[in-house]
Amino acid sequence: MSTSSYSAGRYSTAWRDLRWSQKEKAIARKAFDLALTRELDAVIRQAKERATRLQEPDELWEMEHWLTQRRQEIDAKYDFRYSVLPLVFANLLRDGRISEDDLRGLGEDKLEVTRVAASL
């Protein structure tokens, strides 16, 4: 058996090229923005809590480091390109930032990829 059957080409990545209707794009944008708002609200809430507990200089620089990490994570996580959106939604489902209800109206092609990825 040729080892080529194990190459990346063996797996379909056709979902990257799925066509998104205008209605689906609007639903996706709404779910994406909802999750991002929730995520940012949570960071603001946590930052306020951390600041209340601040006592030592070390804790100040830990807070700076934590903010930098959160910003980088959020930048990486929230990528609104249709070619990666099912994976983005899969992460958000897994983290509880959105529910399947928030994605209602997307085509079964997108939902199936999202569900499979969320289960991995």
Place this chain on the structure above:
Amino acid sequence: MSTSSYSAGRYSTAWRDLRWSQKEKAIARKAFDLALTRELDAVIRQAKERATRLQEPDELWEMEHWLTQRRQEIDAKYDFRYSVLPLVFANLLRDGRISEDDLRGLGEDKLEVTRVAASL
């Protein structure tokens, strides 16, 4: 006239090589630590105030940037090498982080350099 008279060598930097007695070292360390503690306490206080006012995500990342800047400024400003300490104290005097009283006991050679640098 030779232009060499305008080279850096024209100005004495002998103050970089001043001898610090054990007593002077102890006084310098105490004044330095006092100023650093005051500076860090002020940053902690300001961070708490900023966090209280946080409402928008942009303000969160502005706070991160502000913390990074404060850390870098403090790192650069608090340099406990005897060869630069008169300049460090000059900055701290100018910023009101220490008073001349905190430096009492240092030799007139160090105080004179500190005063001149603070006045620049």
